[in-house]
Amino acid sequence: MTLDPDFWDDPKRAEGILKEIKQHKFWVGIFDQTEQAVEDLVVLFEFYKEGESSEEEVEEAYQTAVEQIAEMEFRATLNKKEDELDCILKINAGAGGTESCDWSSMLERMYLMYCEKNGYKVKILDRQDGDVAGIKSVEMEISGDFAYGMLKGENGVHRLVRVSPFNAQGKRMTSFSSVFVHPVIDDTIEIKVNPADLKWDTFRASGAGGQHVNKTESAVRVTHVPTGCVSECQEERSQHMNREKAIQKLKNLLYELELQKQYEERDKLEAGKMKNEWGSQIRSYVLDDRWVKDLRSGYKVHNPDAVLNGDIGEFLKSVLMMNAGVKD
Numbered sequence: 573m574t575l576d577p578d579f580w581d582d583p584k585r586a587e588g589i590l591k592e593i594k595q596h597k598f599w600v601g602i603f604d605q606t607e608q609a610v611e612d613l614v615v616l617f618e619f620y621k622e623g624e625s626s627e628e629e630v631e632e633a634y635q636t637a638v639e640q641i642a643e644m645e646f647r648a649t650l651n652k653k654e655d656e657l658d659c660i661l662k663i664n665a666g667a668g669g670t671e672s673c674d675w676s677s678m679l680e681r682m683y684l685m686y687c688e689k690n691g692y693k694v695k696i697l698d699r700q701d702g703d704v705a706g707i708k709s710v711e712m713e714i715s716g717d718f719a720y721g722m723l724k725g726e727n728g729v730h731r732l733v734r735v736s737p738f739n740a741q742g743k744r745m746t747s748f749s750s751v752f753v754h755p756v757i758d759d760t761i762e763i764k765v766n767p768a769d770l771k772w773d774t775f776r777a778s779g780a781g782g783q784h785v786n787k788t789e790s791a792v793r794v795t796h797v798p799t800g801c802v803s804e805c806q807e808e809r810s811q812h813m814n815r816e817k818a819i820q821k822l823k824n825l826l827y828e829l830e831l832q833k834q835y836e837e838r839d840k841l842e843a844g845k846m847k848n849e850w851g852s853q854i855r856s857y858v859l860d861d862r863w864v865k866d867l868r869s870g871y872k873v874h875n876p877d878a879v880l881n882g883d884i885g886e887f888l889k890s891v892l893m894m895n896a897g898v899k900d
Contacts, residue, residue: 595656598717599647606644609637646889649896654831655721658756660697660824662711666729666748671739673702675732675747678880680710683723685882692716697807697817705738713756720755725891727753728854735860744860748853754824755831763823771795772815777806794818801825855887869894 573579573589580586613633619625650656663679665672687694698711714723729750736745757763777791791806792814803822805814857864857876864879864887865872871890873879879887 602644602647606637606640609633609640613637646893649892650718650721652721654755654827655718655724657720658713658715659720659723660711660713660754660756660821661723661726662709662752662754663707664709664750664752665702665707666750668745668747670702670704670706671736671745672747672749673704673706673708674738675706675730676708676710676749677702677706678732679730679749679751680707680712682880682882682884683712683714686884687714687716687882689882690716690885692719697805697821715756720753721892722888723753724755725888725895726751726854731853731856733856733858733860754828756820756824757827763827765796765819765823765826769797771797774811790814792818794822796822796826799826799829801829866890 574586574593579589613630613636616625616630616633620627620630661683663676663683665676668675684694686692693715695713695715696710697713698709700708700710702708729748732747732749734745735742739745771794773793773795775791775793790809790811791804792811793802793804794815795802801822803818803825805818805821808814808817854868855864855866857879859876862876863872863874864876866887869887869890871887873886875883
């Protein structure tokens with residue numbers, strides 16, 4: 573298809589085909605790497621039996637093969653169509669005032685550093701600063717291979733326990749922030765929205781952005797009346813551009829809502845894991861006792877500094893493997 577002289581006559585179609593080829597190459601590449609690692613081990617073991625290689629070399633090749641198989645097994649959990657999509661990640665501060673706002677900003681930094689370390693691009697869509705410190709909420713669009721698939725397990729409430737820097741008595745405080753992750757639908761997925769089902773509101777944008785942004789009602793909020801889904805956008809200078817972005821974000825929400833309905837029909841137990849409920853605490857970060865634990869998979873580390881610096885890959889992996897029924 574790509575060799576067709578008319579291939580680029582329809583750019584959107586062409587880009588879709590190239591993206592599909594890229595995904596196929598990704599899966600074939602993982603298989604080829606794993607197959608090569610196993611073949612190298614077999615050959616090296618034959619050399620070892622002939623006295624032409626050392627036990628240490630065989631052990632190193634064995635560990636490489638085991639790690640490659642584990643990686644392929646893990647990647648195989650990202651087998652749903654929506655896993656390949658970009659995502660929108662939103663953080664909301666819970667009850668607790670300044671302490672929770674500060675915790676939300678720490679989570680924002682953690683995800684930004686994870687994305688930087690793993691080659692994901694991030695665009696801040698909306699950010700509401702806290703009254704004293706931190707943030708009340710932030711919404712970011714994360715782009716890259718399997719962004720939604722990797723981060724979808726972050727849905728839920730994240731709990732922080734620490735000696736608060738905002739408490740004069742130095743008391744140990746507990747804070748909560750909720751994280752929501754939605755897929756960003758692409759041109760291969762069509763979501764129809766009836767304009768009659770939409771309620772539009774306009775308001776003045778807040779935060780940085782200059783006089784034009786802050787003094788005109790360029791920000792928009794759209795509500796899908798039948799479902800109650802709400803989307804808003806204030807990142808662009810014009811109301812027209814904000815309306816387009818808000819509609820796109822609303823379609824993302826409606827798409828995820830439809831996915832959840834499919835999960836419920838297929839597997840009620842799995843649907844319970846997928847719901848974005850405020851009470852669904854998923855992970856605890858206890859700084860003074862030096863540990864972070866995922867309450868679903870049981871995965872635990874004793875280096876919270878590394879986790880808050882973006883090293884959350886093993887947590888993401890443990891949840892995906894658990895949901896797929898794969899034992900580590």
